[in-house]
Amino acid sequence: MSEDHHDDHHENHDHCGTEDHEVSCTGRRQFLRRSLGSLIGLSIASPMLGLVTGTPQISGLSSLWAADPLVEQMTGSAGVRSIILLWMDGGPSQTDTFDPKPGSKNGGAFKAINTALPGVQFSEHLPRVASVADRLAVIRSMTTGEGNHQRAKHYMRTGYKPAGTVKFPGMGAMAAHEMPKSELDIPMNVSINAPGNSAGFLGVRYDPFYIPDPAKPVQNLALPKGISEERFSRRLLLLGKNESRFASALGAAGSDVESYQRIADSAHAFMNAPEASAFDISQEPKAVVEAYGDSKFGRGCLMARRLVEKGVKFVEVALNGWDTHQDNFTRVASHLNAVDPAMHALITDLEARDLLDSTLIIWMGEFGRTPRINGNDGRDHFPGAWSVVLAGGGVRPGVIGATSEDGMKVVSQPTKTEDLFRSIYRQAGLDPDKQFDTPAGRPIKIANGGSFIPGLV
Amino acid sequence: MGLSVAVIAMAPTIASAEANRLTGITSEAIDLTIEKSLSQAGLKAATQTDDSEFLRRLSLDVRGTIPSVEEVIAFLGDKSPDKRSKVIKEYLNDPLRGSSWANYWDKLLVGSLNETIGNQMAATRAKNGWKEWVAEQFNDNLPYDQFATKVVTAEGPGDVAPETLPTIRWDGATADLTGTMSRVFLGRQIQCAQCHNHPYDETMTQQMFWESAAFFDRTKVIPMRSMAGRQDGRQVIEKVSGETKIPDFEPATRVSPKWIDGQPGPAGNTTELREAFAQFMTQHDQEQFARNLVNRMWAHYTGRGFLEPVDDWQTPGIVPNHPELLSALTTEFIASGMDVRHLEEIILNSRTYQRSSRTEEDLTGYGEYYPVGLIRPLSPEQLFASVDRAVNLSAQTPRNRGGAFREQLRDRYISQFTFLFGNDEMEESSDFDANVSQALFLFNDPTLNKAMTESKGSIINRVLSTTKDPREQVEYLYLATVNRRPTNEERADLATMLEQTPEKERTAALEDILWALINSAEFRTNH
Numbered sequence: 001m002s003e004d005h006h007d008d009h010h011e012n013h014d015h016c017g018t019e020d021h022e023v024s025c026t027g028r029r030q031f032l033r034r035s036l037g038s039l040i041g042l043s044i045a046s047p048m049l050g051l052v053t054g055t056p057q058i059s060g061l062s063s064l065w066a067a068d069p070l071v072e073q074m075t076g077s078a079g080v081r082s083i084i085l086l087w088m089d090g091g092p093s094q095t096d097t098f099d100p101k102p103g104s105k106n107g108g109a110f111k112a113i114n115t116a117l118p119g120v121q122f123s124e125h126l127p128r129v130a131s132v133a134d135r136l137a138v139i140r141s142m143t144t145g146e147g148n149h150q151r152a153k154h155y156m157r158t159g160y161k162p163a164g165t166v167k168f169p170g171m172g173a174m175a176a177h178e179m180p181k182s183e184l185d186i187p188m189n190v191s192i193n194a195p196g197n198s199a200g201f202l203g204v205r206y207d208p209f210y211i212p213d214p215a216k217p218v219q220n221l222a223l224p225k226g227i228s229e230e231r232f233s234r235r236l237l238l239l240g241k242n243e244s245r246f247a248s249a250l251g252a253a254g255s256d257v258e259s260y261q262r263i264a265d266s267a268h269a270f271m272n273a274p275e276a277s278a279f280d281i282s283q284e285p286k287a288v289v290e291a292y293g294d295s296k297f298g299r300g301c302l303m304a305r306r307l308v309e310k311g312v313k314f315v316e317v318a319l320n321g322w323d324t325h326q327d328n329f330t331r332v333a334s335h336l337n338a339v340d341p342a343m344h345a346l347i348t349d350l351e352a353r354d355l356l357d358s359t360l361i362i363w364m365g366e367f368g369r370t371p372r373i374n375g376n377d378g379r380d381h382f383p384g385a386w387s388v389v390l391a392g393g394g395v396r397p398g399v400i401g402a403t404s405e406d407g408m409k410v411v412s413q414p415t416k417t418e419d420l421f422r423s424i425y426r427q428a429g430l431d432p433d434k435q436f437d438t439p440a441g442r443p444i445k446i447a448n449g450g451s452f453i454p455g456l457v
Numbered sequence: 458m459g460l461s462v463a464v465i466a467m468a469p470t471i472a473s474a475e476a477n478r479l480t481g482i483t484s485e486a487i488d489l490t491i492e493k494s495l496s497q498a499g500l501k502a503a504t505q506t507d508d509s510e511f512l513r514r515l516s517l518d519v520r521g522t523i524p525s526v527e528e529v530i531a532f533l534g535d536k537s538p539d540k541r542s543k544v545i546k547e548y549l550n551d552p553l554r555g556s557s558w559a560n561y562w563d564k565l566l567v568g569s570l571n572e573t574i575g576n577q578m579a580a581t582r583a584k585n586g587w588k589e590w591v592a593e594q595f596n597d598n599l600p601y602d603q604f605a606t607k608v609v610t611a612e613g614p615g616d617v618a619p620e621t622l623p624t625i626r627w628d629g630a631t632a633d634l635t636g637t638m639s640r641v642f643l644g645r646q647i648q649c650a651q652c653h654n655h656p657y658d659e660t661m662t663q664q665m666f667w668e669s670a671a672f673f674d675r676t677k678v679i680p681m682r683s684m685a686g687r688q689d690g691r692q693v694i695e696k697v698s699g700e701t702k703i704p705d706f707e708p709a710t711r712v713s714p715k716w717i718d719g720q721p722g723p724a725g726n727t728t729e730l731r732e733a734f735a736q737f738m739t740q741h742d743q744e745q746f747a748r749n750l751v752n753r754m755w756a757h758y759t760g761r762g763f764l765e766p767v768d769d770w771q772t773p774g775i776v777p778n779h780p781e782l783l784s785a786l787t788t789e790f791i792a793s794g795m796d797v798r799h800l801e802e803i804i805l806n807s808r809t810y811q812r813s814s815r816t817e818e819d820l821t822g823y824g825e826y827y828p829v830g831l832i833r834p835l836s837p838e839q840l841f842a843s844v845d846r847a848v849n850l851s852a853q854t855p856r857n858r859g860g861a862f863r864e865q866l867r868d869r870y871i872s873q874f875t876f877l878f879g880n881d882e883m884e885e886s887s888d889f890d891a892n893v894s895q896a897l898f899l900f901n902d903p904t905l906n907k908a909m910t911e912s913k914g915s916i917i918n919r920v921l922s923t924t925k926d927p928r929e930q931v932e933y934l935y936l937a938t939v940n941r942r943p944t945n946e947e948r949a950d951l952a953t954m955l956e957q958t959p960e961k962e963r964t965a966a967l968e969d970i971l972w973a974l975i976n977s978a979e980f981r982t983n984h
Contacts, residue, residue, distance in 0.1 A: 148630075187893060204892045220897035224906040231969060238973035245947070246979040252819045256832050257978040264976070267896035 141401020
């Protein structure tokens with residue numbers, strides 16, 4: 001870097017900490033252009049909305065794992081049906097949340113409080129979450145090497161570093177694609193408050209369904225004013241004729257446009273699905289809405305609970321604004337004001353409904369923040385030693401790994417992104433080593449190596 | 458042919474097509490080459506597009522929007538044998554072509570703006586200004602090397618010098634800026650070598666990457682402060698001095714600007730490192746610079762580059778198809794003074810470009826022979842422009858509001874399209890899979906629906922006032938949306954449906970026919 005460069009926003013620091021890339025850095029061209037039929041063993045009809053022909057995959061895979069001793073350890077879960085990702089965009093500070101350093105000069109403005117886990121403390125701004133800490137697995141030893149927002153987000157949301165040509169699917173798309181489907185007409189992959197990650201080579205139909213504001217009704221789900229059900233039926237009939245005429249006029253290339261018809265069917269089914277009411281949080285009692293807190297994040301968490309109750313496979317709820325290079329403490333306190341009630345309500349609510357074991361909750365961002373406080377009362381990017389928190393889904397409560405007293409490095413059980421993804425996918429019933437054949441001919445596994453995190457289940 | 462010497466000597470700043478006929482590569486030459494390899498492979502090419510298919514494709518590819526009803530009727534009725542090359546010339550000189558290129562370069566060089574550019578409104582303003590600037594360069598047919606140079610060396614305040622946006626959007630991240638310029642203008646993916654030697658190209662080391670980055674390392678993006686002390690946008694400056702070190706490298710290593718072939722750049726104090734980069738790019742490395750554009754342009758129009766992926770000349774083992782054709786086009790392009798419009802004209806007049814997408818043969822896997830026209834999704838900007846042209850969406854903005862409000866509403870609508878129908882990759886989309894949000898939008902969006910009803914200025918209104926004959930009404934709707942006449946079957950089917958509908962429900966039936974056309978794959982794709 002230039003020596004006269006002081007800009008804290010410069011994103012090239014902490015970028016290059018990792019040793020090996022398994023994937024090449026070639027062009028950025030998207031490869032999956034033609035039909036998705038080349039992807040192995042997957043249902044074709046409206047998989048996005050859970051209408052499938054194939055049988056669930058879990059049973060077929062268990063025989064593969066029987067030989068692996070670690071698998072014994074991993075099969076603690078009764079079967080995860082859904083994943084909820086609480087995405088803290090910008091890189092949440094671990095020192096000010098789940099790995100406080102009260103004795104150190106890096107400790108910062110917040111105090112630490114005791115939690116339901118003996119000997120374990122969290123930030124004072126997480127009192128409610130602290131009271132349910134005995135449902136959490138707190139991984140304090142994440143060390144992931146990518147300190148550039150774009151690269152790190154890709155890494156922590158797909159399990160792979162960006163590698164040019166290949167368009168890796170986000171966790172949600174992978175879950176929607178792989179987890180046993182339910183017979184539902186609502187989307188299996190939902191992203192609240194942020195658009196979420198594309199489904200990459202799995203195909204646009206697995207893209208998350210975006211809810212920009214959980215307080216508002218789903219856009220365009222209802223017929224427009226003046227259009228009756230009858231008229232809409234006629235419209236669909238006319239559309240169907242257009243599609244089949246066009247496909248037949250195209251001849252051999254007709255299969256390219258089949259997806260449009262399938263998606264139209266899915267969209268129509270969604271419009272009429274009784275489960276679509278899950279997207280309407282106004283149906284909840286006032287007390288429940290209040291428990292989740294008056295924030296977009298809180299309302300998003302409530303919607304997530306409603307969605308997993310119906311069987312939605314993956315829901316992401318985003319909270320933006322964690323990139324606190326300046327004014328870290330005011331801003332983090334404000335964010336925790338939203339996270340604390342919401343996360344607490346989500347966990348206890350799911351537990352009360354007997355859904356906590358079958359719902360894996362993940363709280364994380366793209367990296368942590370420097371223990372050292374900078375000149376703007378802020379903390380900068382820090383992928384070297386940070387925290388990810390899991391709840392539900394059969395995880396074993398407790399702390400995994402540890403950082404040094406000053407927070408600067410991991411001193412026990414360093415955990416890489418690949419380890420986290422392998423563990424998450426395995427817990428959700430996926431085979432982490434299953435391969436997809438992308439049309440370029442490069443086989444891509446669900447998880448990019450890594451090891452199961454010891455002590456997680 | 459008597460033009461020769463004098464014209465070459467002029468070395469025109471705005472190149473003229475006439476001068477360039479001298480070098481000789483023609484559309485016919487393209488076709489002879491492609492058809493020879495097709496025949497050697499034992500492949501039969503698809504037929505040529507019919508007039509409707511051709512006009513629609515050409516209009517979308519060059520102008521970013523479908524043709525109007527009047528344009529289609531005029532073209533279909535034109536009996537002249539050279540009508541296709543005439544309309545190619547016409548569209549190449551249409552100002553909409555500039556806007557179409559603006560969207561293309563914006564996607565590559567800017568993409569979706571990050572948070573540093575400010576709030577949504579500021580970002581939209583910045584983007585619009587930049588796109589207008591790009592459109593101007595292409596409508597004026599500025600030689601391509603000058604366009605690229607302007608972008609690479611851009612400096613000053615963002616609102617005064619819109620060409621700074623590709624630099625501003627990286628906000629000082631030198632590695633990303635360097636990587637983008639290299640990828641877009643040279644087709645080389647060097648950013649993989651930021652943290653380590655390039656994983657597959659042994660000739661590209663980490664040090665070499667940072668020697669390239671050194672050309673950009675003194676370029677800074679700084680906030681501008683208004684009188685009130687608020688941050689009011691950004692500006693680009695290039696500092697006169699500063700050292701570049703390879704980050705996280707043992708032992709600590711300083712590097713000086715150096716081209717990837719080892720040629721050293723300027724040493725010491727200067728504010729013209731990016732000027733130097735631009736010169737290296739357009740002269741020292743001219744062949745690569747030019748063929749990268751030729752390849753990109755070929756990919757843009759035919760759907761498949763000679764080299765795929767188009768920005769990966771770096772990886773050994775990835776080679777272009779028809780290298781001699783690519784080379785000949787590159788030579789022509791350079792000789793013409795990097796005249797973009799001239800190159801487009803040659804490509805668009807070829808039979809290869811005009812090949813139909815309809816075929817009974819399964820030609821999957823034979824893409825590099827160009828046997829058939831490819832089906833591609835419309836970009837969000839193309840889809841918006843086409844929907845607007847088809848149903849007059851713009852008429853839906855409330856008329857008692859001023860032009861600025863209409864612009865804002867339009868921008869918001871476009872960004873909705875961009876969000877729903879685009880992707881966040883900084884490359885042209887080739888993915889035409891649909892998704893549920895898109896389908897729901899086209900199904901039920903209230904504004905779009907209103908535009909498809911009988912309201913003042915709407916297309917239904919236009920149809921009703923043009924003719925009472927159901928057959929003609931159906932024809933009008935087809936011409937306006939899918940830009941062709943209905944087949945006899947379609948016309949008969951729909952006219953019968955209209956005739957059998959009670960009088961008072963007939964308008965609703967017309968609206969439904971229109972709806973089914975707008976929602977169709979035929980409307981939503983470029984085929």
